[in-house]
Amino acid sequence: MINIVWLLMIVSGIALASLQGKPEIITQSAFGSAQAAVKYSLELVGIMSFWLGMMRIAEEAGLVRALARGLKPLTKFLFPSIPAQHPAMGAILMNLSANILGLGNAATPFGLKAMQELQSINSDKETASAAMCTFLALNTACITLMPTMIIAIRLSAGSANPTEIVSTTLFATAVGMSVAILADNILRKVYGRRL
Amino acid sequence: MLALFQQISAWSIPVFLLFILVYAFFRGVKVYETFIKGAEEGFNIAVRIIPYLVAMMIAVSIFRQSGMLDLLGSICNPILKIVGIPVEVIPLALMRPFSGGGALGIAAELINNYGPDSIIGRLASTMQGSTDTTFFVLTVYFGSVGIRKYRYSLAVGLLADLTTFFASVYIVNRMFSI
Numbered sequence: 001m002i003n004i005v006w007l008l009m010i011v012s013g014i015a016l017a018s019l020q021g022k023p024e025i026i027t028q029s030a031f032g033s034a035q036a037a038v039k040y041s042l043e044l045v046g047i048m049s050f051w052l053g054m055m056r057i058a059e060e061a062g063l064v065r066a067l068a069r070g071l072k073p074l075t076k077f078l079f080p081s082i083p084a085q086h087p088a089m090g091a092i093l094m095n096l097s098a099n100i101l102g103l104g105n106a107a108t109p110f111g112l113k114a115m116q117e118l119q120s121i122n123s124d125k126e127t128a129s130a131a132m133c134t135f136l137a138l139n140t141a142c143i144t145l146m147p148t149m150i151i152a153i154r155l156s157a158g159s160a161n162p163t164e165i166v167s168t169t170l171f172a173t174a175v176g177m178s179v180a181i182l183a184d185n186i187l188r189k190v191y192g193r194r195l
Numbered sequence: 196m197l198a199l200f201q202q203i204s205a206w207s208i209p210v211f212l213l214f215i216l217v218y219a220f221f222r223g224v225k226v227y228e229t230f231i232k233g234a235e236e237g238f239n240i241a242v243r244i245i246p247y248l249v250a251m252m253i254a255v256s257i258f259r260q261s262g263m264l265d266l267l268g269s270i271c272n273p274i275l276k277i278v279g280i281p282v283e284v285i286p287l288a289l290m291r292p293f294s295g296g297g298a299l300g301i302a303a304e305l306i307n308n309y310g311p312d313s314i315i316g317r318l319a320s321t322m323q324g325s326t327d328t329t330f331f332v333l334t335v336y337f338g339s340v341g342i343r344k345y346r347y348s349l350a351v352g353l354l355a356d357l358t359t360f361f362a363s364v365y366i367v368n369r370m371f372s373i
Contacts, residue, residue: 002333002345009254013261025260033256037248041241049237054215056233057226061219099327101207111332112240112339119340127344128337136336136348140327141355146203147324153303154320159311168317169324171366176325176359183354187347 044108051109055094064090067097078138078181081121081131088117092135099139102146111139130188134181141180143173240339247338251330255293264289280364283315287322288360292329292353299323317371321363326356 017025058064068075068089075082075089082088091114098107114135122129128136147169154162219226258264268285276282283305290298302323309315329352337345 002349005349006250006254009258009263013254013257013263016263016266017257017261020262026257029256029260030253033252034249036256037252038245041245041248044241044244045238048241049234052237052240053230053232053234054212057219057224057229058215059233060224060229061215061222063215063218103207108335109237109240111336112244113236115336115340116240119342125340126342128342128346128348132337132342133346133348133351136333137351137355139336140329140332140352141359142327144324147320149299150302150320150324153299153306154311154316157303157306157311157316159316162311165317165320165324168321168363168366168370172321172325172359172362175362176355179358180351180355183351184347187351191347 047105048109048112051106052113055091055110055113058094059087059090064094067093078134079131081129082118083121086117086121088114088121088131091117096138096142099142100145102144102148107139111135130191133188134184137180137184138177141173141176143177144169243341244335244338247334251334255330259290259293259297264293279368281315281318283309284318284322287319291322291326291360292356293331295328295331298328314367314371318363318367321367322360325363326359329353329356 014026017023055064064087065085068084071093072084075093076084079089079092091110095107095110095114098110115132118129118132118135119125122132145166147166150165150169151162154165216226219229265286268289271285271289272282275285287298287301287305290301302319305319306316309319311317311320329349333345333348333352337343337348
């Protein structure tokens with residue numbers, strides 16, 4: 001699926017730009033975005049290192065395991081294929097907590113750590129495991145308690161009540177998350193049970 | 196409410212850090228050395244996602260700059276008008292799965308142009324706060340461990356984005372109109 005989507009995005013873009021007689025748009029955006037991608041990755045190094053360092057401390061102190069133990073009934077239902085004591089579970093929970101609390105820059109490092117742990121118990125290293133698909137479904141459609149960035153924008157735009165959208169966001173994300181969990185569950189069975 | 200919220204967001208990180216460090220110290224963890232061990236991985240992970248990120252950002256950029264995204268929006272408009280969804284937020288809905296920065300730009304523009312307390316401003320705020328950049332997350336997360344076959348992940352992510360969009364429209368109309 002990703003092959004087709006990727007191809008269509010580029011081919012349709014080139015076609016439309018050609019119709020408008022502006023081929024230079026394609027050249028500029030291709031080169032520009034390639035450089036932007038590298039810049040983003042390098043900027044990520046600092047924040048990744050910081051949060052992974054903190055997470056290692058939390059791990060060694062037993063905090064991550066305590067979190068995983070507390071939420072075990074929930075995680076057992078969502079991730080039947082991950083062993084209860086596996087470090088992947090702790091990283092997944094840290095990532096979801098960061099997402100829920102709107103700590104955007106902490107979510108990515110924890111999430112990438114979780115992917116590494118999940119990859120270590122994945123039988124086919126080039127194909128997404130069921131647990132990875134579930135994790136990403138939760139991740140891209142996560143309940144949000146504090147949409148920090150948008151509240152800041154509303155505040156600066158002079159809103160009478162910048163936080164009034166917290167409840168609507170909570171509702172929308174709860175619906176989205178339920179659908180994501182349901183769809184993931186159904187598709188997991190359709191695609192066959194594998195680790 | 197607002198003051199409380201601002202206090203919470205300002206204090207959350209410092210309190211979190213303080214708690215982890217002090218707790219770990221009393222549990223006998225060598226905090227400094229442990230931090231270094233964890234932080235070492237940061238560089239490798241960040242560098243490993245580069246090829247995946249380049250591939251995705253090129254496609255998104257061409258798709259957007261060529262005007263394909265706007266074209267797609269104008270095709271959707273007549274259909275959505277019938278259902279009662281304001282056409283102004285369509286570009287935001289379409290941009291959201293692809294680019295976080297791009298979507299934030301559109302959302303900020305809508306909020307400033309129509310006012311944060313208008314229906315469109317509230318809807319844009321809710322939409323922006325609700326979903327994540329699906330393409331970006333999949334690319335970066337799978338890329339970091341070298342997964343090339345995403346199976347049904349993309350379908351689930353986009354379905355969730357679509358659901359969240361409709362849920363946002365529903366709840367904002369329900370809570371704020373009349």
